[in-house]
Amino acid sequence: MTLSAPPAILQVLPSLVSGGVERGTLEIAEAQIAAGFRAFVASAGGPLVGSLEALGARHVTLPLDTKSPLGIWRNAEHLAAIARAEDIRILHARSRAPAWSALLAARRTGARLVTTYHGTYNEGLPGKRLYNSVMARGDRVIAISRFIAALVRDRHGVADDRLRIIPRGVDERYFDPAAVAPDRVGRLRAAWGIVPGRPVVMLPGRVTRWKGQSVLVEAMARLPHDAQALLVGDGGAKPAFQEELRDRIAALGLDGRVRLVGHASDVPAALLLADVVVHASTDAEAFGRTVIEAQAMERCVVASDLGGPTETVEDGVTGWRVPPGDPAALAAAIGRVLAMKPQDRATAGARARAAVLAGYTKARMQAATLAVYRELL
Template identity: 70%
Template sequence: MPQPPAILQVLPALVAGGVERGTVEIAEAIAAAGWRALVASAGGALAVEVERVGGVHVTLPLATKSPLGILRNAGALAALVRQEEVAILHARSRAPAWSALLASRRTGAHLVTTYHGAYNEGLPGKRLYNSVMARGERVIAISHFIADLVRARHGTGPGRLRVIPRGVDPRRFDPAAVPPPQVAALRESWGAALGQPVILLPGRMTRWKGQAVLLEAVARLPGQPIAVLAGGGNEEFARELRGRAQALGLGDRLRLAGHVEAMAPALLAADVVVHASTDPEAFGRTVIEAQAMARPVIASDLGGPRETVEEGVTGWRVPPGDPAALAAALARVLALPEAERAAVGARARAAVLRDYTTTAMQAATIGVYRELLG
């Protein structure tokens, strides 16, 4: 009897992040479809998750960007494709995608790419380097914003381009599933007094995520709100933020929570969740996670959040990099009656359950694979 089809996803590593989490979720869907789910990467904390959902992880040094390393990885992927009779290679990042492209040409395996970012083109040769993400037989764009960008930059036509938004698992992000004492304990750990507003910004510690913009905005607000920054990353930038908070008089109201594994309780513990990115997000998964938890969300008016945040209906949008506009929006939202904020949160959760679930993302991706497998 022939083996079930094998799908091999490739990415640099399996550390925490949206691309990595999505890889695990698609591996789960592949296994559930009765196919063989393979993932190749340099490894990381989520490698065990691949195995848990029924996939197999293969360790390869796919994080390298050196031309020689990319060529070597192409050979290793081609050998793996032949050994495991892989039908489809699915590339999720640029350097591994070059290796996957070469491997697919050598073996005849189909190639799918997911265009996960806006990908800066500031340096010479960058458009060529980025173009590999538009060379799949099917190119998955994670938002309409990204689809427009792929069409404009690379001329990718509708026959190959598919829009599949990111999704959240409504079982993991469910307000009813978080015990109120857990939320109260988290607010207490942040030093929030009864009735003191908590403003949460989830995102990596990197300048373009807008943490500094939030601090400038919070400094303009009355009522002594607490600003919680949830995300790991650049420690030097974190020190810079602490210094800026001191200068703004926010030193005792800034909380650097670091990487938060259990985001659902943290989101529920916030009065408002802020997305303050100054560069366009390809999608903005933290936004729909907050909406799934029925939280009021204020997002930068650019990139993916333009599609997931309907102004005044499921949240609010503000000009990016504008502390005064963000402060004004925060003041308006915090001044709303609790019932009105709850109504916005309820509409936001309903929109996520309708349009942005993990199940929908998995089904659409499996549909792309079926197109190629015939």
């Protein structure tokens, strides 16, 4: 590697299958390349590798999805070898087990370490705080919300000179109501069997207990019979919980009114089907990207009043917040939104999109992350 080569940055994460961390990795790789850096990503691979390489980044396949101490040690050796061979100046770790490998590799090579603290990271088991602490050991620690920044300060004592708050962002060109052709919405409406003329309540998100699908099911039993709800998201990893939801839907007499429709490949079109988009998580979200995606699509959002959405949903202005795990409060808020005149809902949706464009775009997230890299180079 010649001294004149552009600086190289290596992002490290378990895999490139799907999810917010993975999407963020591709978005930052895109920004690195546009800024003239050489972009590398190391992971165990997955369907998004092709999309990453199409951007011009290089992917290195390593078993970074392992949590075994021996596997972490071996991955550290591989990362160090890559760093030396490619003159990697910064390692950017996005998950705990790979971050331990990246930390060891950075120490062995003199590369700088950036970590992004993506979650609240449960500490229920002995030793978990130590295991989690690697995400606070970067030369710079990126928190994805003010909520996470406060957690990092309190839990790990990270000083402000190392801490940077960079909220997640949406691509405002992709999540734009004007960019979605009507036929895209029509195909989904037909595929999901949505009854015309009846209001649609939508909860997008992985089907798992803490995401609050059961809270919305209970809320729907309190709402007028013309309302229909769609639970949009992959539930393959939690088949028992899906069956539990279906049983409860039947017990409440909600068959036909509440449906699990599975994964949506066209999220912007799916969101345009909704009159109200619900975030019902019962545990604190580190950020809550689905909230700003819905707001960017000018949808009215009702969100749990905890974690990241307390920063992105201004109650009564860009959405509404309700106590988590409270079906009656959720039903009341949904009912109030559905009772609004269509033009009033449209005005609220426009305010929500304006707030996203002002503070939560992909371009802002990319620029702020590049600024962190430049601090260290």
